[in-house]
Amino acid sequence: MIDAPDVEELNPPQRTLMGPGPSPVHPRVLKAMSTPLVGHLDPSFVEMMDETQELLRYVFQTDNEWTIPVSGTGSAAMEAAIGNLVEPGDTFLAPTNGYFGDRMAAMARRAGGDVVRVGAPWGEPLDPDDVADACEEFHPDVFGFVHAETSTGVKQPDVPALTEAAHDHGALVVADTVTSIGGVELKVDEWDIDAAYAGPQKCLSCPPGASPLTLNDRAMDKVLGREEPARSWYLDLSLLEGYWGDERAYHHTAPITNVYALREALRLVAEEGIEERWARHREMASALKAGVEAMGLGLNPEDDYWLPSLNAVLVPDGVDDGDVIDYVLEQYDLEIAAGLGDLSGDVFRVGCMGHGARPENVTLVVAALADAFDALGADVDAAAGLAATREALR
Amino acid sequence: MIDAPDVEELNPPQRTLMGPGPSPVHPRVLKAMSTPLVGHLDPSFVEMMDETQELLRYVFQTDNEWTIPVSGTGSAAMEAAIGNLVEPGDTFLAPTNGYFGDRMAAMARRAGGDVVRVGAPWGEPLDPDDVADACEEFHPDVFGFVHAETSTGVKQPDVPALTEAAHDHGALVVADTVTSIGGVELKVDEWDIDAAYAGPQKCLSCPPGASPLTLNDRAMDKVLGREEPARSWYLDLSLLEGYWGDERAYHHTAPITNVYALREALRLVAEEGIEERWARHREMASALKAGVEAMGLGLNPEDDYWLPSLNAVLVPDGVDDGDVIDYVLEQYDLEIAAGLGDLSGDVFRVGCMGHGARPENVTLVVAALADAFDALGADVDAAAGLAATREALR
Numbered sequence: 001m002i003d004a005p006d007v008e009e010l011n012p013p014q015r016t017l018m019g020p021g022p023s024p025v026h027p028r029v030l031k032a033m034s035t036p037l038v039g040h041l042d043p044s045f046v047e048m049m050d051e052t053q054e055l056l057r058y059v060f061q062t063d064n065e066w067t068i069p070v071s072g073t074g075s076a077a078m079e080a081a082i083g084n085l086v087e088p089g090d091t092f093l094a095p096t097n098g099y100f101g102d103r104m105a106a107m108a109r110r111a112g113g114d115v116v117r118v119g120a121p122w123g124e125p126l127d128p129d130d131v132a133d134a135c136e137e138f139h140p141d142v143f144g145f146v147h148a149e150t151s152t153g154v155k156q157p158d159v160p161a162l163t164e165a166a167h168d169h170g171a172l173v174v175a176d177t178v179t180s181i182g183g184v185e186l187k188v189d190e191w192d193i194d195a196a197y198a199g200p201q202k203c204l205s206c207p208p209g210a211s212p213l214t215l216n217d218r219a220m221d222k223v224l225g226r227e228e229p230a231r232s233w234y235l236d237l238s239l240l241e242g243y244w245g246d247e248r249a250y251h252h253t254a255p256i257t258n259v260y261a262l263r264e265a266l267r268l269v270a271e272e273g274i275e276e277r278w279a280r281h282r283e284m285a286s287a288l289k290a291g292v293e294a295m296g297l298g299l300n301p302e303d304d305y306w307l308p309s310l311n312a313v314l315v316p317d318g319v320d321d322g323d324v325i326d327y328v329l330e331q332y333d334l335e336i337a338a339g340l341g342d343l344s345g346d347v348f349r350v351g352c353m354g355h356g357a358r359p360e361n362v363t364l365v366v367a368a369l370a371d372a373f374d375a376l377g378a379d380v381d382a383a384a385g386l387a388a389t390r391e392a393l394r
Numbered sequence: 395m396i397d398a399p400d401v402e403e404l405n406p407p408q409r410t411l412m413g414p415g416p417s418p419v420h421p422r423v424l425k426a427m428s429t430p431l432v433g434h435l436d437p438s439f440v441e442m443m444d445e446t447q448e449l450l451r452y453v454f455q456t457d458n459e460w461t462i463p464v465s466g467t468g469s470a471a472m473e474a475a476i477g478n479l480v481e482p483g484d485t486f487l488a489p490t491n492g493y494f495g496d497r498m499a500a501m502a503r504r505a506g507g508d509v510v511r512v513g514a515p516w517g518e519p520l521d522p523d524d525v526a527d528a529c530e531e532f533h534p535d536v537f538g539f540v541h542a543e544t545s546t547g548v549k550q551p552d553v554p555a556l557t558e559a560a561h562d563h564g565a566l567v568v569a570d571t572v573t574s575i576g577g578v579e580l581k582v583d584e585w586d587i588d589a590a591y592a593g594p595q596k597c598l599s600c601p602p603g604a605s606p607l608t609l610n611d612r613a614m615d616k617v618l619g620r621e622e623p624a625r626s627w628y629l630d631l632s633l634l635e636g637y638w639g640d641e642r643a644y645h646h647t648a649p650i651t652n653v654y655a656l657r658e659a660l661r662l663v664a665e666e667g668i669e670e671r672w673a674r675h676r677e678m679a680s681a682l683k684a685g686v687e688a689m690g691l692g693l694n695p696e697d698d699y700w701l702p703s704l705n706a707v708l709v710p711d712g713v714d715d716g717d718v719i720d721y722v723l724e725q726y727d728l729e730i731a732a733g734l735g736d737l738s739g740d741v742f743r744v745g746c747m748g749h750g751a752r753p754e755n756v757t758l759v760v761a762a763l764a765d766a767f768d769a770l771g772a773d774v775d776a777a778a779g780l781a782a783t784r785e786a787l788r
Contacts, residue, residue: 002583004668010658015436017431035404042407044407076466110623208648209465209604260406270399273398
């Protein structure tokens with residue numbers, strides 16, 4: 001027999017989560033997580049599924065019938081979208097301007113697709129003209145883009161121009177809305193997005209484990225008309241339709257508790273109002289932006305495509321980004337993150353998401369960064385930063 | 395703008411979950427679910443990952459380094475095992491004796507494998523001689539079997555004879571241990587199982603969302619030596635190795651809260667002792683079995699392969715199974731389930747799992763069934779059933 005290991009009671013540190021996610025979870029959502037379970041086919045759960053789907057339609061701003069939480073984290077929702085929409089031999093057009101465009105490309109290849117790319121540097125959005133040119137050249141079946149790039153802090157502006165360019169050439173459009181949903185203006189129907197996926201642990205401030213996905217009829221027609229089944233059984237939307245559609249037939253055991261939590265997190269959005277919530281994110285992130293700019297740092301992306309939920313703050317001269325991240329974690333139990341890929345070492349990634357988009361959290365970030373820069377010897381004007389944030393929050 | 399739906403506060407009914415899962419969750423695990431999150435790359439979380447992996451090795455009774463919770467429900471762990479071990483063109487030998495053998499076969503086909511079958515009727519286990527014959531005939535690369543069939547209540551006896559038959563013919567062995575882990579004797583290393591997957595929501599009494607998986611070196615060598623990558627990016631074990639292995643590099647955001655819960659559920663197993671827990675399941679299910687047998691019903695499978703964690707109780711003459719299930723749900727908030735597939739209409743599926751394997755729960759099931767049979771006009775000796783269960787529990 002193999003002996004039992006001796007593991008202590010769960011006692012994690014109390015972090016203030018201001019990185020790229022997970023974001024701080026609202027107490028009401030934590031409480032929902034501790035609710036005793038009903039079965040995944042219980043009549044009461046079927047009702048909760050309906051409610052959760054209705055709430056998801058609200059945050060996506062869509063009437064799509066096909067709006068569900070996928071039983072996994074955001075990457076599972078991403079693979080559900082791409083793995084079902086891309087058939088072997090299809091051409092998939094993926095962006096090059098961030099980490100998650102590469103992930104889309106990787107998943108499309110796994111689905112048997114041929115991947116072509118449309119380019120922009122990391123830290124910049126796609127140009128609709130480039131998308132149109134790429135569509136002209138490659139005739140993609142599916143075009144994917146990232147609405148809110150968590151790796152670069154860039155918001156893709158003018159989404160309708162992108163979807164129009166793709167539709168003009170007959171391509172379906174998949175949007176990564178992981179870091180925009182519930183925090184940044186997102187209008188799936190009005191913008192004519194065919195499929196969008198998201199994560200719950202960013203601006204919805206819900207623990208990861210059940211992830212939003214929506215497809216319009218055009219996209220579902222393609223999924224249901226596939227010549228061969230999707231390559232994943234677990235993520236096959238034609239099978240999931242049996243459970244989340246009218247039939248409510250068993251496919252797999254849903255992550256019941258994660259659905260409870262998502263439902264509660266979405267109720268908080270509905271109570272606040274989605275437009276009010278977008279405005280709050282913008283205001284709180286503006287105070288953060290004012291603070292770091294007054295310190296002389298600024299953000300990496302230009303203002304036109306600044307993403308309020310994820311701020312790519314430039315690392316000042318004279319300090320190592322890792323030292324700053326470690327300092328604020330040790331001194332303040334505050335989580336912020338390093339840059340990824342092409343921006344590694346050049347930026348901090350500071351989230352301003354959901355329940356974390358509050359004056360006290362933003363103030364702590366600016367104060368902790370100011371202290372870290374001072375302690376580690378960077379030449380920044382800490383007092384000016386704090387004053388600017390305070391002023392912006394008044 | 396699409397309007398916000400009006401959704402009430404979360405207030406599910408209080409069920410006693412005695413179906414095929416989820417099982418009742420221990421209060422300590424529910425409390426763990428409501429713990430505020432740390433980041434998925436936080437140093438404290440990395441430590442919790444190590445502890446969770448160590449505890450998983452204990453419940454699997456394995457030294458396999460490659461022992462992780464998969465970020466999804468049990469079917470995700472199943473697809474992680476099969477989708478990584480089966481390469482296009484491989485032959486996969488799947489059993490026909492239950493619902494989950496069919497699911498294994500479906501996943502192997504999605505992975506590009508050719509599926510061949512080894513047969514036994516629903517409600518019976520596999521015969522090792524039949525497995526040897528099938529291996530002789532088909533030369534499978536991978537053989538899958540279900541240790542504890544949730545659809546039939548059958549426990550596969552003499553697992554070492556199965557693994558030996560497969561290994562003699564060069565096949566790797568994958569075991570479905572969803573309904574055995576933590577409740578029924580399971581010894582991955584001693585029984586020479588190459589890969590095993592499980593669910594947390596059965597005998598571990600943990601909410602679904604992070605699911606146990608273990609692979610030995612022989613299995614991982616095959617995974618890491620694949621000619622083309624696994625067809626799912628999300629479930630690709632060669633990528634997950636980066637996160638759960640020594641490197642701890644970002645792959646996807648782990649379902650942090652589900653890992654908290656699984657860790658706590660596994661701590662409860664370690665505190666009780668795995669052998670003591672197996673014995674408790676056997677004793678509690680024996681009391682249930684004594685009760686239904688004294689009512690003149692009995693279980694579907696023969697005693698030699700009775701599965702204590704999932705009891706396939708024969709439906710008595712004169713009642714409809716659905717009426718009984720509805721009656722106990724309405725009268726007692728008690729969840730039991732109907733038979734599946736070939737056993738549909740013939741059996742009830744009554745779980746005796748984890749925190750549900752207690753005298754009060756077993757007594758409630760027998761009393762509620764006796765009441766339902768009486769109220770619905772089945773000719774059973776209710777008093778004898780209750781007396782037998784009471785006697786067995788003393």
